[in-house]
Amino acid sequence: MLHSRRLILAHFWLAFAGFGIALVLGEWQMFIRSPLHAWIGNPEWYYRSVTAHGTAMAYVFPTLVSMGFGYAITEAALKRPLIGARWAWTGFALVAVGTVTAVVPVSLGLASVLYTFYPPMIGSPFYYIGVVLVVVGSWIWVALMSVNLYTWKRANRGTPVPLAMFANVAGSYLWAWTAVGAAIELLFQIIPAALGLTTTIDAGLARVFFSWTLHAIVYFWLMPTYIAYYTIIPRAIGGRLFSDPMARISFALFLVVAMPIGVHHLFADPEVGAGFKFMHSVFTALVALPTLLTVFTICASVEIAGRLRGGKGLLGWVATLPWRNPMMLAIAFSFVMLGFGGAGGIINMSYQLDASIHNTQWITGHFHLIFGGAIVIMYFAIAYDLWPHLTGRALDSFRLMRLQLWSWFIGMIVLTFPWHYVGVLGMPRRMAFYDYADPAIAPQALSVIASVIGGAILVVSGALFVAVLVRGHRAVRVEPGAYRFSVAVHQPQRVPAALNGFGLWVSLMLALTVINYGFPIVHLLSLPNTSVPVVRIGAAK
Amino acid sequence: MTEEPIFSLRNRWFTTAVAVTAGIAVVSATVGFLWLPTLQADARLAGMWDAICSAAGIVRAAPNESLVVQGTYQTSGVIAFPETMENASAISIGRGATLALPCTVCHGARGLSEADSPNLAGQYPLAIFKQLVDYKSGARVNAIMSPRVAGMSDQDMRDLAAYYAYLPRLPGQHPATAGATPRIVESGAPMRNIAPCATCHGSVDYKAGSAWLEGQSPVYLAAQLRAFATGARHNDINQQMRNIARGMSSAEIDQAAQYYAGQP
Numbered sequence: 001m002l003h004s005r006r007l008i009l010a011h012f013w014l015a016f017a018g019f020g021i022a023l024v025l026g027e028w029q030m031f032i033r034s035p036l037h038a039w040i041g042n043p044e045w046y047y048r049s050v051t052a053h054g055t056a057m058a059y060v061f062p063t064l065v066s067m068g069f070g071y072a073i074t075e076a077a078l079k080r081p082l083i084g085a086r087w088a089w090t091g092f093a094l095v096a097v098g099t100v101t102a103v104v105p106v107s108l109g110l111a112s113v114l115y116t117f118y119p120p121m122i123g124s125p126f127y128y129i130g131v132v133l134v135v136v137g138s139w140i141w142v143a144l145m146s147v148n149l150y151t152w153k154r155a156n157r158g159t160p161v162p163l164a165m166f167a168n169v170a171g172s173y174l175w176a177w178t179a180v181g182a183a184i185e186l187l188f189q190i191i192p193a194a195l196g197l198t199t200t201i202d203a204g205l206a207r208v209f210f211s212w213t214l215h216a217i218v219y220f221w222l223m224p225t226y227i228a229y230y231t232i233i234p235r236a237i238g239g240r241l242f243s244d245p246m247a248r249i250s251f252a253l254f255l256v257v258a259m260p261i262g263v264h265h266l267f268a269d270p271e272v273g274a275g276f277k278f279m280h281s282v283f284t285a286l287v288a289l290p291t292l293l294t295v296f297t298i299c300a301s302v303e304i305a306g307r308l309r310g311g312k313g314l315l316g317w318v319a320t321l322p323w324r325n326p327m328m329l330a331i332a333f334s335f336v337m338l339g340f341g342g343a344g345g346i347i348n349m350s351y352q353l354d355a356s357i358h359n360t361q362w363i364t365g366h367f368h369l370i371f372g373g374a375i376v377i378m379y380f381a382i383a384y385d386l387w388p389h390l391t392g393r394a395l396d397s398f399r400l401m402r403l404q405l406w407s408w409f410i411g412m413i414v415l416t417f418p419w420h421y422v423g424v425l426g427m428p429r430r431m432a433f434y435d436y437a438d439p440a441i442a443p444q445a446l447s448v449i450a451s452v453i454g455g456a457i458l459v460v461s462g463a464l465f466v467a468v469l470v471r472g473h474r475a476v477r478v479e480p481g482a483y484r485f486s487v488a489v490h491q492p493q494r495v496p497a498a499l500n501g502f503g504l505w506v507s508l509m510l511a512l513t514v515i516n517y518g519f520p521i522v523h524l525l526s527l528p529n530t531s532v533p534v535v536r537i538g539a540a541k
Numbered sequence: 542m543t544e545e546p547i548f549s550l551r552n553r554w555f556t557t558a559v560a561v562t563a564g565i566a567v568v569s570a571t572v573g574f575l576w577l578p579t580l581q582a583d584a585r586l587a588g589m590w591d592a593i594c595s596a597a598g599i600v601r602a603a604p605n606e607s608l609v610v611q612g613t614y615q616t617s618g619v620i621a622f623p624e625t626m627e628n629a630s631a632i633s634i635g636r637g638a639t640l641a642l643p644c645t646v647c648h649g650a651r652g653l654s655e656a657d658s659p660n661l662a663g664q665y666p667l668a669i670f671k672q673l674v675d676y677k678s679g680a681r682v683n684a685i686m687s688p689r690v691a692g693m694s695d696q697d698m699r700d701l702a703a704y705y706a707y708l709p710r711l712p713g714q715h716p717a718t719a720g721a722t723p724r725i726v727e728s729g730a731p732m733r734n735i736a737p738c739a740t741c742h743g744s745v746d747y748k749a750g751s752a753w754l755e756g757q758s759p760v761y762l763a764a765q766l767r768a769f770a771t772g773a774r775h776n777d778i779n780q781q782m783r784n785i786a787r788g789m790s791s792a793e794i795d796q797a798a799q800y801y802a803g804q805p
Contacts, residue, residue: 041727043737199624256562273598278573282565431731438732496545498554503547508562515566519597527600533622533749 001482003081004071005390007088011068012383012390014096015061016466019376022056023462025049027455030415034452035436035445043432047112050430052103054115057371059134060099062221065379066175067091067141069224070168072386074145076483077162078152084144091144094137102130110538114430116214117182117190119206122534125194128186135179145172153501160495163247164231164485170251171223173506174216174258177513181212181262193534200531204271205524211262212517215284219258221371225378226251229298229331232385234486236327239305244488246297248499253290255505257283260516267354271530272520277351279516284349291342295335302331304489326401330381333409337373341366344420359430362423365416372458373412377405380465387472388480395472400464407461415454418447615679617776619671621750626666629703637704640697643689652708657758663710668752669702672776680776711756711805723796725789733788738797741781755804762798770794 002008029049032040040046067088074082082088104126105111111123149169153161161169185206192198230247234240241247263280266272306317322328344366347353357363387395422444427434436445498504524530547555578592586592594601641648644661648654652662661669675681676690677698690698729735741748743755754762768774769786777783786794 039728041722199622256558271598273596274577275570275573275593275596276598278577278596279566279569282569282573286565433728433731435728435731440732496554497547498552498558501547504555504558507548508558512562512566523598535748536623 001079002072002075002389004075004085004088005392007082007085007092008068008072008386009390010092011064011071012386014092014099015064015068016383016469018056018060018064018099020462020466022053022061023459025053026057027452027459029053030448030452030455033432033434034448036449036452039433044109044112046432047114048106048109051112051114052106055102055106055131056099058115058217058221059102059131060095062224062371062375062379063134063138063175064095065382066171066220066224067095067138069227069382069386070141070145070172072389072483073164073168073227074148076389077165077168077485078148080152082144083148083151087140088144091137091140094140095134098130098133098135098137100130101133102127105130105538108538113537116210117185117206119185119190119193119201119203120532120534121537122190122193122201123537125191128191128194132183132186132191135183139176139179142172142176145169158494160492161500162485163241163244163488164227166248166500167223167227167230167251170255170502170505171220171227173502174223174255174509175220177506177509178213178216178220178259181209182214185209185213199534201534202524202531204269204530205521207266207269208263208272208517208520208524211265212259212513213262214265215262216258218367218371219254219287221375223251223254224382225334225375226254226294228378228382228385229294229334231485232382233298233327233331234301234305235484236385237302237305237322237325237331238308239301239303239486240308241486241488242297242300242304244490244492245495245499246293248495250290250293250297252499252502252505253293254287255502256508256512257286257289259509260512261287261349263516263520264349264351264354267351268358271524274351276516276520281349281351283512283516285346288342288346291338295338298331298335301486324398324402326384326398326405327381329402329405329409330377330384333405334374334377334381337369337377337409337412341370341374344369357423359428360423361419361427361429364429365419365423368419369412369416373409373416377408377412380405380408383465383469386483387469388478389483391473391475392477392480393472393475394478395468396475397468397471400468400471404461404464404468407457407464411454411457411461413454414457415451418450418454422447612775614775617671617675617680617778618678619674619750619778621667621671623667623749625749626670626699626702626706629666629699629706633700633703634707635704636697637700637702637707640693640701641704644701647685652705653711654758657760659752659761660711660757661705662708664705664753665747665751666702666706667750669705670698671750673698673701675776681774710753723793723800725793726797726800729785730788735785735788738801754801757801759795759798759802762801763794766794766798 029046031037033046071082071088102111105124106127108124111127113121113123113127117128145168149161149165152165189201189206189209193201230241230250234242261280261284263272263277264284267277267281302321303311303317306319306321309317309320309322311317311320344362347357348363348366384395384401423429425444427441427444434441434444434448436442436448545552550556574593574596575589578586578596586595641652647656647658648661649656649658652664653660672681673690673693674695676683676686677693679687693701724730725735726738729737729740738754741751743753765774766782766786766789769777769782770789772783775783789797
């Protein structure tokens with residue numbers, strides 16, 4: 001039974017509203033710089049749109065989904081009302097106000113700096129203050145997750161923390177720590193410059209701080225998806241979770257190895273030494289460990305569902321899976337995209353291979369396939385699964401849901417595969433204009449047009465998604481019953497203390513951060529003459 | 542029931558997790574800081590500690606000063622910050638107006654030239670200041686300007702820049718541009734590494750030290766682009782204008798000059 005239904009719905013609807021607008025902007029960007037449209041002439045419009053797209057998709061949308069889903073998990077898994085609902089509304093208000101504060105200067109062209117900030121470019125201070133408010137709002141959620149977990153633990157000594165809550169709190173701690181890097185960059189470097197208090201900025205140091213946030217934030221986006229893999233999918237397709245401890249180990253490992261790896265975004269930067277780049281490369285490779293553990297566990301869980309439905313033989317169980325169930329489609333599509341995206345990621349994390357695709361469209365293709373594909377398609381699945389419990393009404397547009405998931409999958413493949421291809425050919429990213437009349441890049445025109453078509457399919461799919469949810473608000477009233485999570489084959493009666501809390505894993509996360517980031521940051525701080533004049537964006541001309 | 546302590550050597554989860562994590566960190570550090578640097582054929586490393594410092598990214602002096610390339614001509618010494626010339630005082634502007642009397646011969650009574658010299662009215666003060674300093678140092682050479690600037694003090698040049706920046710820009714009766722914006726101005730030429738003019742010269746972004754081009758004489762603009770292309774003018778600090786002008790065709794230079802001349 002979910003008590004804070006209005007709270008959770010508010011988070012989801014604000015998330016999906018931002019997502020919808022940003023989705024259309026993304027397709028507009030693809031279209032106007034493709035050979036299908038004449039060059040718009042003013043690159044500022046393009047970067048303005050990219051900034052809005054990135055800010056909404058990277059900061060607002062996944063943060064709100066994690067928060068809303070986190071509140072739902074807290075009530076459903078701990079089987080008690082959320083402690084601190086008023087604080088939760090405060091957090092939501094901060095995120096909402098922060099979003100508006102950030103988006104207004106972006107819309108006015110006063111902060112076309114992209115969501116990754118890229119100092120020494122400096123935009124309107126309101127943009128950065130808005131982003132800080134979003135982060136502060138989400139930190140309230142982190143604190144609430146912690147408070148709810150420990151209150152429950154005190155009252156239920158000796159009982160294992162439900163897996164969904166364990167994973168949810170792991171995600172919140174990961175976010176709390178990973179957001180610190182960008183917060184330091186904003187509070188001590190960018191906002192003083194934006195307010196005019198300083199006129200120079202150490203761009204190299206700022207990039208190191210941002211890399212602290214930039215990679216682990218992807219695992220924060222991934223957390224709701226992984227929680228859905230483990231705790232929703234096996235139940236939704238009529239199977240059992242293969243292993244509960246394996247799931248806990250995966251989430252614990254994400255906490256440890258997701259953090260000290262961000263310097264792989266700086267492989268082409270001069271301010272970090274090659275030794276640290278290699279160490280970050282090694283730890284990035286280790287992320288494959290919890291990922292592969294998850295792939296194994298979930299495939300095994302799905303196999304259980306197939307065999308329970310009468311599947312026999314080596315692969316016979318695949319045919320008996322409930323393929324008409326939207327949840328089954330979502331997990332299959334998500335895994336396919338995770339597989340391709342992960343394979344591409346192995347190239348990105350390699351110090352040597354990265355050189356051939358660094359800052360090309362390959363990277364854009366990669367993170368759209370992972371985030372927009374593997375992750376977001378599970379956000380859809382989460383919404384579909386939760387909606388009847390939030391609205392008290394049936395969500396039975398199954399044909400529409402299948403169409404939506406299919407079109408999202410196809411659209412994302414058609415969008416990102418050509419992107420990877422032109423990246424290998426050397427097409428740079430973050431550019432507003434490509435002269436396809438030039439013989440050197442004319443052959444890439446066809447691939448770019450394919451990406452535009454993929455983007456158009458995604459816009460249609462996004463509209464279908466909203467349509468399904470709106471129909472859910474108008475459907476017949478039903479009593480959805482208690483919200484349930486997957487049951488493991490061997491439901492744990494007790495788990496080791498290390499897998500029932502976060503002390504060990506958070507300590508390792510902090511220690512690895514110090515080892516992998518401590519020296520580069522202290523060293524850069526100690527160097528003289530490393531600052532450059534800021535470049536004001538949107539200032540009077 | 543009490544849970545077993547986590548941070549204890551008796552807890553195998555603790556010992557294993559710490560040992561594996563530390564082991565991976567030590568092995569990767571050994572490879573990254575000791576082994577890989579020694580494999581680099583061209584690395585000028587003077588032993589193990591030097592290899593570690595190099596891999597840690599510690600800034601080291603260039604081994605040989607002869608590697609620093611010196612130009613065969615005087616280079617610009619102006620370090621331009623966006624705020625360098627902000628908030629000029631009324632006294633500075635007034636002094637500048639007095640000092641500007643000799644300038645009116647070429648640059649017009651109110652900073653608007655009728656002699657194909659640059660219009661200075663409303664020009665960014667930093668752009669004027671930088672050119673004056675460059676004339677004085679010899680980074681930019683002109684038969685008329687160089688001797689005029691030779692006797693100016695730093696404050697004189699700041700005052701002149703403040704005065705001309707204070708004057709109103711070319712008024713609206715200036716002829717509006719005919720036809721579309723030339724491709725070279727609007728988009729540059731990415732495949733030739735030419736950025737759009739507006740990247741630095743306003744309308745999209747303004748880079749400290751770059752000039753306001755709208756309404757300038759087309760003869761002057763084209764002459765400057767050609768001077769950059771041949772290297773006769775070389776006071777652009779990082780060769781950004783020389784690199785751009787060298788890649789432009791003669792027709793593109795004329796198009797760009799005509800376009801900016803026609804802008805109000």
